[in-house]
Amino acid sequence: AQTVTQSQPEMSVQEAETVTLSCTYDTSESDYYLFWYKQPPSRQMILVIRQEAYKQQNATENRFSVNFQKAAKSFSLKISDSQLGDAAMYFCALGGNYKLTFGKGTLLTVNP
Amino acid sequence: GAVVSQHPSRVICKSGTSVKIECRSLDFQATTMFWYRQFPKKSLMLMATSNEGSKATYEQGVEKDKFLINHASLTLSTLTVTSAHPEDSSFYICSARDVGQGAYGANVLTFGAGSRLTVL
Numbered sequence: 001a002q003t004v005t006q007s008q009p010e011m012s013v014q015e016a017e018t019v020t021l022s023c024t025y026d027t028s029e030s031d032y033y034l035f036w037y038k039q040p041p042s043r044q045m046i047l048v049i050r051q052e053a054y055k056q057q058n059a060t061e062n063r064f065s066v067n068f069q070k071a072a073k074s075f076s077l078k079i080s081d082s083q084l085g086d087a088a089m090y091f092c093a094l095g096g097n098y099k100l101t102f103g104k105g106t107l108l109t110v111n112p
Numbered sequence: 113g114a115v116v117s118q119h120p121s122r123v124i125c126k127s128g129t130s131v132k133i134e135c136r137s138l139d140f141q142a143t144t145m146f147w148y149r150q151f152p153k154k155s156l157m158l159m160a161t162s163n164e165g166s167k168a169t170y171e172q173g174v175e176k177d178k179f180l181i182n183h184a185s186l187t188l189s190t191l192t193v194t195s196a197h198p199e200d201s202s203f204y205i206c207s208a209r210d211v212g213q214g215a216y217g218a219n220v221l222t223f224g225a226g227s228r229l230t231v232l
Contacts, residue, residue, distance in 0.1 A: 046223075
């Protein structure tokens with residue numbers, strides 16, 4: 001069975017500062033994908049960033065980057081220059097064959 | 113980009129009635145769609161995988177007869193909550209895989225905006 005653990009139920013950050021959200025996972029698969037999704041109050045799930053497990057290079061999307069430690073099964077998300085619009089629930093997800101297992105989420109608050 | 117439309121966004125029904133939720137891929141074909149359930153301030157739990165032209169695959173613990181899934185075309189999957197009860201009240205989200213995205217889009221899903229079901 002696959003599991004995803006987000007140990008931080010809530011986090012807060014000052015606008016323009018940097019914040020890191022943690023995620024660990026467990027899987028017996030050798031080929032898998034990792035994702036961070038954002039769910040704002042509208043409840044629409046939005047893909048933030050994606051990492052293929054076979055790639056050693058950490059994925060980056062503008063202000064969002066990940067620290068993927070495959071041996072440690074860790075996949076953290078760093079948000080730089082935080083903006084008010086980044087406030088949302090963030091879910092870490094593990095997937096293969098399009099089936100996703102989600103963590104419990106981290107509620108991020110951005111303070112002006 | 114790929115868009116998934118989910119309808120209705122909100123529905124209130126009486127206990128014992130059935131409710132149908134539609135999930136449509138608007139600008140791409142989706143051979144596979146997924147249905148999730150999300151309780152308040154909780155994570156998404158996969159309920160079932162909807163396959164076009166064949167039976168859905170349900171996750172362990174999900175009642176097939178309670179949650180009927182039909183995927184009759186490459187752009188439409190429906191979830192019917194039969195004989196709904198208050199405990200079925202929840203937020204239901206669908207997602208779809210774009211078969212045209214190939215290797216680049218591998219494993220990337222597009223989500224609908226969700227449907228909030230309230231059973232009185």
